[in-house]
Amino acid sequence: MSRTTSTTAKRGNSGRRHPLASVALILVGLITTGGAYAMFTSTAAAETTAVTQTMIEEGEKLFASNCATCHGLDVQGTEAGPSLYGVGAASVDFQVGTGRMPLAASGPQAEQKPVQFTQDQTDAMAAYVASLAPGPAIPSDEYLQGDGDATLGAELFRINCAMCHNVAGAGGALTEGKYAPSLDGVEPVHVYEAMVTGPQNMPVFNDLNISPQEKADIITYLKYLEDNPSPGGFDLGSLGPVSEGLFVWIFGLGAIVAVTVWIAAKSN
Amino acid sequence: MSTTAATSATPETTAPMSKPTPSRGQRFTGAAANYLDERTSISGAVKELGRKVFPDHWSFMLGEVALYSFVVILLTGTFLTFFYDPSMTEVEYEGSYVPLKGLEMSAAMASSLDLSFDIRGGLLMRQVHHWAALLFIAAIGLHMLRVFFTGAFRKPRELNWVIGFVLFILAMAEGFTGYSLPDDLLSGNGLRIIDGMVKAIPLIGTWISWLLFGGEFPGVDVIPRLFVLHILLLPAILIAALGAHLLLLIINKHTQFAGPGRTNDNVVGIPVMPAFAAKAGGFFFVVFGILMLMGAFFTINPIWNYGPYDPSPVSAGTQPDWYIGFADGALRLMPGFDIVFLGYTYAMGVLVPLMVLPVFLGLVMFYPFIEAWITGDKREHHIAERPRNAPVRTAIGAAGVTFYAVLWAAASSDLIATHFFVTIEGTIVTMRWLLFIGPVIAYFLTKRICLGLQKKDREIALHGFESGRIVRLPGGAYIEVHEQLDEYERWKLVSYLDYKPLMIRPDERGRITLAQRARAGLSSWFFEDRIAPVTSTELEREHSNH
Numbered sequence: 001m002s003r004t005t006s007t008t009a010k011r012g013n014s015g016r017r018h019p020l021a022s023v024a025l026i027l028v029g030l031i032t033t034g035g036a037y038a039m040f041t042s043t044a045a046a047e048t049t050a051v052t053q054t055m056i057e058e059g060e061k062l063f064a065s066n067c068a069t070c071h072g073l074d075v076q077g078t079e080a081g082p083s084l085y086g087v088g089a090a091s092v093d094f095q096v097g098t099g100r101m102p103l104a105a106s107g108p109q110a111e112q113k114p115v116q117f118t119q120d121q122t123d124a125m126a127a128y129v130a131s132l133a134p135g136p137a138i139p140s141d142e143y144l145q146g147d148g149d150a151t152l153g154a155e156l157f158r159i160n161c162a163m164c165h166n167v168a169g170a171g172g173a174l175t176e177g178k179y180a181p182s183l184d185g186v187e188p189v190h191v192y193e194a195m196v197t198g199p200q201n202m203p204v205f206n207d208l209n210i211s212p213q214e215k216a217d218i219i220t221y222l223k224y225l226e227d228n229p230s231p232g233g234f235d236l237g238s239l240g241p242v243s244e245g246l247f248v249w250i251f252g253l254g255a256i257v258a259v260t261v262w263i264a265a266k267s268n
Numbered sequence: 269m270s271t272t273a274a275t276s277a278t279p280e281t282t283a284p285m286s287k288p289t290p291s292r293g294q295r296f297t298g299a300a301a302n303y304l305d306e307r308t309s310i311s312g313a314v315k316e317l318g319r320k321v322f323p324d325h326w327s328f329m330l331g332e333v334a335l336y337s338f339v340v341i342l343l344t345g346t347f348l349t350f351f352y353d354p355s356m357t358e359v360e361y362e363g364s365y366v367p368l369k370g371l372e373m374s375a376a377m378a379s380s381l382d383l384s385f386d387i388r389g390g391l392l393m394r395q396v397h398h399w400a401a402l403l404f405i406a407a408i409g410l411h412m413l414r415v416f417f418t419g420a421f422r423k424p425r426e427l428n429w430v431i432g433f434v435l436f437i438l439a440m441a442e443g444f445t446g447y448s449l450p451d452d453l454l455s456g457n458g459l460r461i462i463d464g465m466v467k468a469i470p471l472i473g474t475w476i477s478w479l480l481f482g483g484e485f486p487g488v489d490v491i492p493r494l495f496v497l498h499i500l501l502l503p504a505i506l507i508a509a510l511g512a513h514l515l516l517l518i519i520n521k522h523t524q525f526a527g528p529g530r531t532n533d534n535v536v537g538i539p540v541m542p543a544f545a546a547k548a549g550g551f552f553f554v555v556f557g558i559l560m561l562m563g564a565f566f567t568i569n570p571i572w573n574y575g576p577y578d579p580s581p582v583s584a585g586t587q588p589d590w591y592i593g594f595a596d597g598a599l600r601l602m603p604g605f606d607i608v609f610l611g612y613t614y615a616m617g618v619l620v621p622l623m624v625l626p627v628f629l630g631l632v633m634f635y636p637f638i639e640a641w642i643t644g645d646k647r648e649h650h651i652a653e654r655p656r657n658a659p660v661r662t663a664i665g666a667a668g669v670t671f672y673a674v675l676w677a678a679a680s681s682d683l684i685a686t687h688f689f690v691t692i693e694g695t696i697v698t699m700r701w702l703l704f705i706g707p708v709i710a711y712f713l714t715k716r717i718c719l720g721l722q723k724k725d726r727e728i729a730l731h732g733f734e735s736g737r738i739v740r741l742p743g744g745a746y747i748e749v750h751e752q753l754d755e756y757e758r759w760k761l762v763s764y765l766d767y768k769p770l771m772i773r774p775d776e777r778g779r780i781t782l783a784q785r786a787r788a789g790l791s792s793w794f795f796e797d798r799i800a801p802v803t804s805t806e807l808e809r810e811h812s813n814h
Contacts, residue, residue: 108691154367158453158575162583167453168573172584173682177691180584224367225573231385232395232567240454240583242680244568245590248402252562253410256333256403257326259554263547264326 051127059128062121066102075132080106087197088135089126094193096122098186100200108177109200136196143216144188146223153217154224156210161218164202168238169222174201184226188219316518318541323524327414332548334407336555337400338510344397345446345499351387353379354495356451356488365572373451373576376491380450380571396563401446403559405439405591412436416635416665418652420523422645426636428516431509433633438506440591445498447589450569451491456577457586460485461599468618486579523652526763528756532650587679597678598625601700628671642790644770656725657764659718660794666714667707674703715797722799728753729761729802730810752811762802769795
């Protein structure tokens with residue numbers, strides 16, 4: 001306390017700004033940008049949730065030109081693709097928003113690839129599909145903040161997700177060339193949507209199975225993993241003992257054998 | 269050396285025969301050495317050890333790497349025991365790793381997490397300990413391969429091979445018990461597999477499992493028991509076996525590669541004192557340093573990701589540490605089917621690997637005796653053979669390595685599937701075929717390559733090597749000049765033992781036993797295809813022609 005006052009006095013004498021001035025300035029700045037950001041995001045959220053007739057019509061056009069080849073002009077499905085009645089806006093947002101749809105080629109499962117549509121176009125198609133039959137909606141932002149209970153999320157993840165996605169979300173193999181993808185860098189909204197819609201080979205985790213708050217906890221855990229790099233150093237892909245074994249043989253023993261060759265070569 | 273230094277330092281250098289006055293340090297060393305020797309007679313041992321000769325080929329240092337890794341394991345392991353609590357009492361984790369905070373877990377897991385996050389240097393020690401363990405067993409494996417492929421297990425070293433093999437098994441047991449101690453999800457799954465394998469043993473399986481776990485798996489006893497095995501019983505046996513291994517190494521002396529002046533009756537190399545000891549000491553710190561770097565920069569066994577053990581979840585990509593991989597691979601490759609006999613179910617998917625792996629390991633352990641019986645060779649061997657000069661042994665080794673490697677790779681079948689974009693079923697089926705075909709291919713390929721290399725050696729020894737110098741003869745013809753090797757180089761190529769298939773001879777009662785027939789058959793399998801070493805007569809004849 002005394003130290004603060006003494007520095008204040010010194011600063012005051014030298015004729016410079018009050019030391020709290022910078023703090024106050026930062027505070028003002030934070031409030032304005034934060035407030036503006038909050039306003040902006042809330043309006044954006046309001047826009048996405050408000051489904052208008054024009055959006056549905058726009059979505060119908062996009063659907064007809066990009067999706068109907070496989071899913072049928074009336075969303076009824078064909079031999080090449082399933083019916084989309086009742087899949088909900090969440091499913092469209094996940095499949096199109098992660099680039100899995102439109103499909104590049106048929107294979108064991110839809111591959112993630114660069115996103116083909118803008119968010120507005122995706123929203124329009126989601127609105128169109130949702131307008132035909134009820135289904136899971138795009139989750140609201142409150143579950144996507146990553147501010148839930150990481151411990152519970154981690155436990156739920158280990159019990160429900162890790163057998164396919166690996167404990168660290170690094171992904172894993174499924175049957176017949178299918179696989180559970182890595183969860184690194186996946187948007188929270190897509191994680192949530194995947195849980196409610198069960199894309200590809202993933203089972204559906206409905207709200208009775210894992211409640212929305214628990215889904216938010218899982219997202220919190222994934223966000224924790226993403227924000228905090230491995231405490232032990234490079235994580236070698238988080239693949240477990242296989243990458244550790246390869247590392248010790250190739251780099252550990254490799255380095256040591258190189259040293260032995262070097263030592264022996266000097267003596268010759 | 270120090271004597272000459274002292275001489276030049278004293279002013280009386282002009283007197284040629286004057287004795288140098290020892291410096292105070294030298295006098296102290298001398299007195300101390302004398303004091304010790306008068307009480308322990310240690311000078312004999314020091315003299316013997318100090319003059320132990322090490323050959324200077326790099327491959328002779330692999331065993332040292334294992335030894336040094338073991339020292340690092342002992343040092344870091346001691347640190348870990350100061351803070352680790354081998355108890356399965358349920359506690360609430362209150363440490364600083366957020367995604368596990370407030371979770372119920374065993375005290376063993378909680379203390380391992382505390383070691384990782386809340387004890388200064390703990391994570392580094394954990395990681396160095398684990399990396400050193402992986403390196404320890406890898407170095408042992410490579411060391412064994414070197415000994416095998418150079419025939420360094422032959423008389424008089426068969427016993428030391430067996431002791432070394434026991435060390436290898438003990439190291440794996442140490443590794444597995446240590447891997448289980450944090451009581452995390454990954455190692456718990458590993459223990460569950462062990463439990464399943466034990467329970468698959470007919471009649472006694474369930475009894476043994478209950479004995480091991482103190483009741484139904486996982487119980488509350490297994491971690492303390494594994495801890496006692498890991499830090500008390502296994503290290504004690506390991507150190508005793510290691511002592512015997514090193515003692516036999518000194519008694520038998522090192523092998524060496526053939527070369528001028530290097531015979532079956534001597535060892536050419538550097539004596540331990542002083543240069544080699546200094547080098548070896550430096551090499552220890554190099555190994556230590558590499559392990560510290562690995563521990564400092566590369567995550568190993570992130571138990572915080574795995575979480576506490578719970579029998580229900582199993583993560584994708586669950587594998588054992590590399591040295592148990594071959595056993596895991598065997599389980600993955602074996603098709604699962606059961607036989608019901610007399611009201612008991614026999615799980616062949618587990619029992620077949622349980623029967624095959626000990627046979628494989630047994631063959632490795634007893635190989636020196638098997639080969640000695642087949643060759644009928646009772647001589648002592650101190651010259652390390654070049655692998656090409658024992659084609660069948662080298663081929664058998666290659667087949668064994670292939671068999672092991674397929675099992676080993678099979679343990680990561682799921683990661684092979686995801687990383688090489690193939691199906692997991694295809695991977696498994698391919699590896700099942702490879703397990704049988706691979707060793708056969710490896711055997712014939714290796715044998716042919718060895719024979720080819722021997723032929724090449726023979727050709728070079730007799731006719732020299734192509735010098736690349738083209739000469740036009742007076743008649744207009746062009747020839748490439750072949751240059752002869754010098755004596756030293758040629759010695760390496762021509763000096764190896766020549767074996768011939770054993771002849772069947774009737775014993776003193778005029779009978780030919782079945783064992784003899786078998787032995788003759790195996791012997792001709794070993795030595796039928798052979799390239800005889802170049803004889804001196806051949807050399808002379810060849811050289812007089814030129």
